Amino acid sequence: PYAFGVLNHRNLQATAAYWNPILQYVTARSGVPLELHIGRTANETTDRVAAGRLDFAYTNHLFTPKRDQLGWRVLARQNSSGIRGQVVVLSHSPVKTLQDLAGKPVAFANPYGFTGYYVPMDALLRAGVRVVPVFAGNQEAAMGQLVAEEVAAAGVNHQVMTDFAKKRGLKYRVLSESEPYYDLAVMASPRVSEADGDKVRKAFVGMEHDPEGLRVLQTAAQSLGLSKARGFAPADDRDYANYRNFLKHTLVPLNE
Template sequence: MKTKYVILWMLIGSVSPLACADTLTLGIVPQQSAKKLARLWTPITGYLSEKAGVKITFSTARDIPTFEKRLLAGEYDIAYMNPYHFTVFNQKPGYQALAKQKDKVIKGIVVVAEDSPIQSLQELDGTSLAFPSPAAFAASVLPRAKMTQDGINFSPKYVSSHDSVYLTVSKGLFPAGGGVMRTFNNTDPKVREGLRVLWTTPGYTPHAIATHPDLNEETRLRIQQALLSMNTDPQGQKLLKTINFKGIEVASNADWDDVRALNIKLLQHLLD
């Protein structure tokens, strides 16, 4: 559509400035089902669209490896990604930190069935364990590293999402599995009540909200301000509560140096 016609339609009120803006995609790491993520994040993208004055739409992927490929290809304008993902995709294609959950460290957990006799990680020796994906930072990388360090032999089975881990463990298909407290608290209460946390990892800088390097600085700042406005706006506070966020704060690339210090190489092949 030619620019003069867009301007004319805006002047006569047929089209709002927001409707004429380019649409940006917010890609959410698929820790949970696409249906659940859409239910939680679509209202948030609507809020951010209104506050930032640019249309933002929800997007995800069928599984974490697909999400990783899309990040590498730069398919998301804005992305909510795990801490290790940020250290990788900050290098290539160059996603830039925008914000993160306020006053939060991410901790991985290993869960077992509520009535399981297992009381320690050592008792998982020789078993098959459920994890979301190889590069799921707190839910997979950290617990696997701990068990390997402790000489615990196990076979990892990747079941595509945190919710799948919780469901399969609750059904007795695996004796234990990895997750994080936020998704554990957000999973189906009927499933959660059938589980207990066996072990918790140390804490690290949480997930990053980052923007594609091609996104202009003015738009970046408007989105950042929209995110920060959620801390004090009643509607924003309500939306944050739905994803178990206490608040949002400004982030810089260096905030994830604690994760970089772990020198994880799982996705190094994507950068070579």
């Protein structure tokens, strides 16, 4: 089977519980066998892409200038109103502005994270604020450090933060929020044929319009405690132009 890597925002068990049923459905519908591969951290999954060990991936880490050269192509995207990078603090925190974070520890998912590192860190640097980055491994782990008050703030993907806070009844404040970017993309490596890529795209995009596919998405959503199923929309490389533009001009040194 083709190795399908998923960028893990959550722990391995939660990521597998969400994705295994989806990949089983896509395999059955498309006739293209897919097998879930997850690194221990999101950057480990991305390193596997760069090393040529994955065939498909659900990711937004491949739009840096260097990784763009790998020739991966966008097939579909999570069908959402987009994701934003935020800098957040607990509601009772004394921190009121980005400037209040100068010299303080701030949690981020990992050094490759787009909305979970580059975007919020860029906002801090543009505000002239230098912080001490603490990399937690994934998005929810960074939020866990914020809850435990081990850090003064966290740089987060607003969607994952919203889900996390809802599940835990957590109150927080947003100090900074970016423009919206399309959600993560289902991407294919250049060694996947156009024909196989098209079959996989059709199966993902058709899920929410097929009773069985919708049921799989609803079960997956319930496994994360989400109230609403999240399907997939058709997408191509042009939809991710603002990622490339941001990564060309960011003040944050790129880790690639």
